Amino acid sequence: MTSRQAWTLVAAGALLWTGAATGRVMGSAALASVVDAAAPARLAETGLYADAGTFAIDPRNRPFTPQYPLWSDGAAKRRWVRLPEGATIDVARVDRWDFPVGTRFWKEFAFAGRKVETRMFFKVAPDRWTFASYHWNDAQTEATLVPPAGLPDVAEVAPGKWHSIPSHDECRACHDSGRTEVLGFDALQLSDDRDPRAPHAEPVTPAMVTLATLAAEHRLSPARPELVTSPPRIEAADGRERAVLGYLSTNCGSCHNRQSTIASLGLFLKFAVAGDQCTPDALATTVDRPGHWAVPTAPEGTSRIVAAGRPDLSALFARARSRRPSSQMPPLGSVVADREALALVQEWIAAAPAATRCAPSAETAR
Ligand code: HEC
Numbered sequence: 001m002t003s004r005q006a007w008t009l010v011a012a013g014a015l016l017w018t019g020a021a022t023g024r025v026m027g028s029a030a031l032a033s034v035v036d037a038a039a040p041a042r043l044a045e046t047g048l049y050a051d052a053g054t055f056a057i058d059p060r061n062r063p064f065t066p067q068y069p070l071w072s073d074g075a076a077k078r079r080w081v082r083l084p085e086g087a088t089i090d091v092a093r094v095d096r097w098d099f100p101v102g103t104r105f106w107k108e109f110a111f112a113g114r115k116v117e118t119r120m121f122f123k124v125a126p127d128r129w130t131f132a133s134y135h136w137n138d139a140q141t142e143a144t145l146v147p148p149a150g151l152p153d154v155a156e157v158a159p160g161k162w163h164s165i166p167s168h169d170e171c172r173a174c175h176d177s178g179r180t181e182v183l184g185f186d187a188l189q190l191s192d193d194r195d196p197r198a199p200h201a202e203p204v205t206p207a208m209v210t211l212a213t214l215a216a217e218h219r220l221s222p223a224r225p226e227l228v229t230s231p232p233r234i235e236a237a238d239g240r241e242r243a244v245l246g247y248l249s250t251n252c253g254s255c256h257n258r259q260s261t262i263a264s265l266g267l268f269l270k271f272a273v274a275g276d277q278c279t280p281d282a283l284a285t286t287v288d289r290p291g292h293w294a295v296p297t298a299p300e301g302t303s304r305i306v307a308a309g310r311p312d313l314s315a316l317f318a319r320a321r322s323r324r325p326s327s328q329m330p331p332l333g334s335v336v337a338d339r340e341a342l343a344l345v346q347e348w349i350a351a352a353p354a355a356t357r358c359a360p361s362a363e364t365a366r
């Protein structure tokens with residue numbers, strides 16, 4: 001089957017099912033299995049490559065790199081987007097972009113120079129994306145569709161620690177929980193004002209899409225010239241705090257946000273471009289706030305989500321550092337803790353962050 005045939009099938013399924021779906025939650029399981037079934041059996045059929053023999057990328061698929069990447073056990077990643085020809089992204093809500101039906105995203109994971117999996121999702125209906133992951137063979141000549149349950153232990157990332165390909169439920173735990181399915185292609189992630197201290201950030205090459213490219217190519221609707229003239233950035237007390245808040249936004253904010261199913265925890269780590277820049281949620285809902293989960297080694301009553309000046313009493317730090325299934329954060333997606341980012345978070349907490357950056361002390365520090 002050629003990629004074009006696969007896409008017609010998907011589009012037909014989506015059309016059929018858009019009308020039939022009654023409610024997002026009730027209808028989504030049945031809908032997901034129907035459209036997931038239409039994901040092509042081989043990566044080469046998804047439209048990623050212009051030539052499946054040489055793996056030359058189809059030039060309509062544009063590379064990009066998010067300002068704050070997700071930690072995935074040190075995987076090297078490449079990402080591409082295909083926007084339907086002539087279509088625009090609805091950016092009326094600056095923190096919740098709405099992509100045209102037909103949009104496709106791919107993300108390739110490599111460990112030690114070998115491709116392991118390529119994830120993708122594509123928008124099949126106004127309110128529905130299909131998720132798929134493709135596992136590369138040992139010869140690196142082909143990647144085939146992984147079942148919805150995922151595939152365990154596909155690459156050893158540290159002695160005795162194995163990377164697994166997530167299940168579709170796990171994809172959705174991160175990508176669907178804030179109703180903002182796309183996590184690395186938004187106003188903050190594509191900003192042309194890049195954070196020089198963002199952990200594991202990859203260099204932006206001239207071929208990569210950024211806000212400036214999207215604006216120049218008239219892909220944003222409304223046009224929002226301010227995204228180019230004053231590109232979004234996290235205003236913080238200093239450069240270290242900026243990097244920490246960005247890191248938390250990507251690595252934790254996909255679940256810890258105001259729209260999520262776990263919003264009742266009151267812990268919001270997602271950065272909102274349109275939000276309160278004086279007291280961003282990631283400070284207001286963490287600093288010196290007791291959480292539901294207490295650091296096991298902290299004396300009774302002293303644990304805080306972020307205990308200013310005390311990394312050892314800070315649940316956020318303890319859980320980001322842990323890789324025990326019962327306490328690790330994020331709860332899925334990695335088996336090795338991110339040492340570089342942890343060092344940054346630890347320094348940030350030790351320097352006693354304030355809950356708001358607009359207090360006089362924070363102003364002078366800037
Ligand atoms: C632990 C949370 C998590 C899980 C689980 C997860 N993702 Fe992601 N994914 C992210 C984040 C965060 C980004 C953006 C940052 C980055 O790419 O480094 C992302 C980016 C992507 C992208 C690029 C488009 C975008 O949103 O920026 C694709 C495609 C993707 N993921 C597919 C998948 C698929 C398919 C699965 C399941 C097989 C999956 N992801 C599982 C968190 C997750």
Ligand code: HEC
Pocket residue numbers: 173174248251252253254255256262265267290291292293294305315316317319320326327329330331332
């Ligand atoms: C895939 C979704 C997901 C991601 C991503 C995620 N978390 Fe969580 N987090 C949860 C859930 C669910 C809970 C509630 C259950 C529990 O405490 O284990 C939770 C609870 C917590 C708590 C306890 C809150 C309280 O009230 O005591 C902290 C602290 C926390 N997470 C920090 C983080 C940090 C830091 C990150 C990123 C490094 C992160 N989480 C990423 C799902 C997630």
